Amino acid sequence: MADLKVKAMGMQFKNPILTASGTFGFGEEFSEFYDLSLLGGICSKGLTLNSKPGNTGIRVWETPMGLINSIGLQNPGVDRFITEELPKMKSYKTKVIANLGGNTEQEYLTGIEKLNNTDVDLIELNISCPNVKCGGMAFGIKSEVAFEIVSKVKSACQKPLMVKLSPNAENIAEMAVACEEAGADSISLINTIKAMAIDIKKRKAVFDNVYAGLSGPCVKPVALRMVHEVCKAVKVPVCGLGGIMSAEDAIEFIMAGATLIQIGTGNFIKPNIAIDIINGIEEFMDKNNIKTLDEIRGII
């Protein structure tokens, strides 16, 4: 029998499959489809210190095997997350990851301090959201800038810290190394790719913000390449995501070196996809006589 357990950042995950920030709410909606305790973990919707209403106008748009979104970090703020959402999330009996975004250093630091005193298992630092004006992604383009912010956050942070990279970074491997050097306990990637759509009938950009973030199966080949590059460049565990829709996709990321996996857009396409993927990985391992994921991780 295959053993899907994963050790990383001093913790044990039941299996490598987490659900990605912004694609799973705070979990509740999916508890109508399956038992969430079967998951390796759940990332919260991207949080900011104060609540945010999100962007105006159209927020989601389908493209060939992809989704462009411009949600704009609509969220209840860290305080309400802690009082209202976190207790529910903890009740699902799986790892709870708080995804934290911010516009300023101070926002990040105050957010971290508040999360320190909770039973969040892990903090995912979002320096990569393309959908808020001066938000998040500004920190995720240049390695030097990322190094600064991650260093400061790390010294304030009492939880394991995973830094989520943007595929829009100038150099993804360099960026990962900068975050590792700044103290990141883990790297996750990719966030969405900056993209655009035009409504030719209206002669207007689809999104009020003009640019927005692309995700889904269409980005998988790019995400896999970046995850592979980063796995070769850093020693900390890497959490791979981007377009994963099947156990085969997930195994590709593991073979590329990923320790953990996140499922994002896939949750929209098939609400129980994460469970299909967990089961599919187990089947693959059994069929190929693979006992633990260590046997295939990073073999490419």
Added chain:
Amino acid sequence: MADLKVKAMGMQFKNPILTASGTFGFGEEFSEFYDLSLLGGICSKGLTLNSKPGNTGIRVWETPMGLINSIGLQNPGVDRFITEELPKMKSYKTKVIANLGGNTEQEYLTGIEKLNNTDVDLIELNISCPNVKCGGMAFGIKSEVAFEIVSKVKSACQKPLMVKLSPNAENIAEMAVACEEAGADSISLINTIKAMAIDIKKRKAVFDNVYAGLSGPCVKPVALRMVHEVCKAVKVPVCGLGGIMSAEDAIEFIMAGATLIQIGTGNFIKPNIAIDIINGIEEFMDKNNIKTLDEIRGII
């Protein structure tokens, strides 16, 4: 009646639709499907000074609405292009664009000199091919490096010079500005996005080179965003491409600011797609009472 003619770089194109380098051979194969003189122009397969056998192993791989290729610039070399292919290309009575790649500055410069003395209409400088070891793309990542090579090529070049950018550039707008400052008469983008695929049964990267280039409908939202960014940043005409499969797609690129359009992977999906697109643009213009493309170009 809509007028599709386009003036750019001191030339007149019958319409904005060119076929992209590497996806149209030297044109011959498509003359069995339609009259090539209907096209705005044809880009040659990527040429190098000396002939190249291309890469070993698997060269093409399908992904969700995308194609990863690792051809590796297989081509007959500039000399044989000039003697064997160019005369045929010129006979199609449309603009002939020679796409030139290279590994070293000297290779580019010698190639340019040879092409100067031919009746090629335009040279597309490929500083963006991800599929050859130290080839092309090295010049297309950092703006300073691109500025150097483009400046030198420009002073040697007696033809209009279009520089083809890589989406893997650190900063696409900066890169375009650098090329414009170096003397480029036009910018084309995007080349393929660096990507990867793994064959989990064989536990191996699909491509001998591990990484290869992604194209097709899946990249369109990213290509459109980059074309828009570049059109806002430079004054020279921009040739937009990446995943264009329909007249609507092409019109999105024109509204984003593109003067010319290239069709790449689409030629594989439907051999006469370029003609469908030309006709579709004309229909759209007639239906919307648009007389020339200037009326809608760059309105976003």
Added chain:
Amino acid sequence: MKTLKSKILLNEKVLNNIYKLVIEFNSEIDEIKPGQFFMLKTLDNSFLLPRPISVNDANENTVTFLYRVEGIGTTQICKLREKEEIQAVGSLGNGFNLNELNGKIAVVGGGIGIAPLLYLTKKLGNNADVYLGYKDCVYYNEEFEKYANSVTVITEDGSSGKKGYVTDYINYENYDAVVTCGPEIMMFKISDGCKAKNVSCYMSLERRMACGLGACLGCTVETKIGNKRACKDGPVFLSEELLI
């Protein structure tokens, strides 16, 4: 638990680009309220996001949908045949609250917006006055006859029923509540009419959806108490709550 997949019992053209789809559904698993919807998708990869389609009718063992073929998704869905499987996730959304719909009710549908109103009319038990507005071709009005107190058909070109817009034919003051689904411009005209006469107006809104579950926050509806999700907090809203 919500259903994820179902067998198709029928998928046939009603008229032009209007189709009727019937799937197997076990009402013991989940009770369906009028105004709720399902997210539908073919099992292949011919498109990515599931498409929201309202429940047109429901029985113990089946759910019926009435849908218009619009673009790529519905084109693929309409090709599915009997006995094939379809991904049908539901039932979703708040639906109409029948407890709030007491007294005399007007049910007003425009175009394909009539789809969710049949099941509602049925649940209202032969009480509602139904107004159905079409551009030209009329369909499904006879189904409403079975369950309505009255059915008024209005076509823009006058080719069937009365001529003009539905909004020309409703006397708001006759009703305790008006329920509507159709083009937003129609619904807002109705909500203005209701407001003037102090009649509650419930409308079923359409928004682009990615998940349909409440998870993506893609389907925002601005209300007086902040952003709401059309899929989870709606699609039915009391018009006076809206900020549109």
Added chain:
Amino acid sequence: MKTLKSKILLNEKVLNNIYKLVIEFNSEIDEIKPGQFFMLKTLDNSFLLPRPISVNDANENTVTFLYRVEGIGTTQICKLREKEEIQAVGSLGNGFNLNELNGKIAVVGGGIGIAPLLYLTKKLGNNADVYLGYKDCVYYNEEFEKYANSVTVITEDGSSGKKGYVTDYINYENYDAVVTCGPEIMMFKISDGCKAKNVSCYMSLERRMACGLGACLGCTVETKIGNKRACKDGPVFLSEELLI
């Protein structure tokens, strides 16, 4: 000019995952040679690249294909019905040169590799000895009986015909040329057999293809005179030219 699109006359299961597809084709537009293929694709976007499938038979007004459902593309193609349209670009490739196939010819197919050999056998005019190798289930052998001098069926498990591998049953020295299509391992065993007896061996190679037209250079076959394109310069190659 090449054909781009055709009407489907028949698309039905032959056995298990083996299907037969017949499309309309006007032989006056383009003459079809045995060994040529078409690039097939559904008109929707359920997959991207057209799939290369050999001509199994051709008449004045039709082309027949025999194909095995393997992955996403063939799964979608097998769902198409009579009267629907299919994107069928062809005919493509060099095909077998009938002028070179004189004297006594052995035609050797393995699995779905038998597909292009039927039309070839027909064109060879009741002269060829046909060897058909299958894993277990036998299909289409009776079609070959119509056009062949002899047909030998071989199954790996011996459940029909002779038991073992096709390569066990060919006396190369009896032939002037051997033509083969099937798994590469089989074809190379045959080419070795031919070489030993100085018999010409023609094989139809499979490569991943993006365009099928000769434009993308994705389907490389390494030969003694450099890289060739399986689609345009092949798919038929004389084995002694190959560098594999």
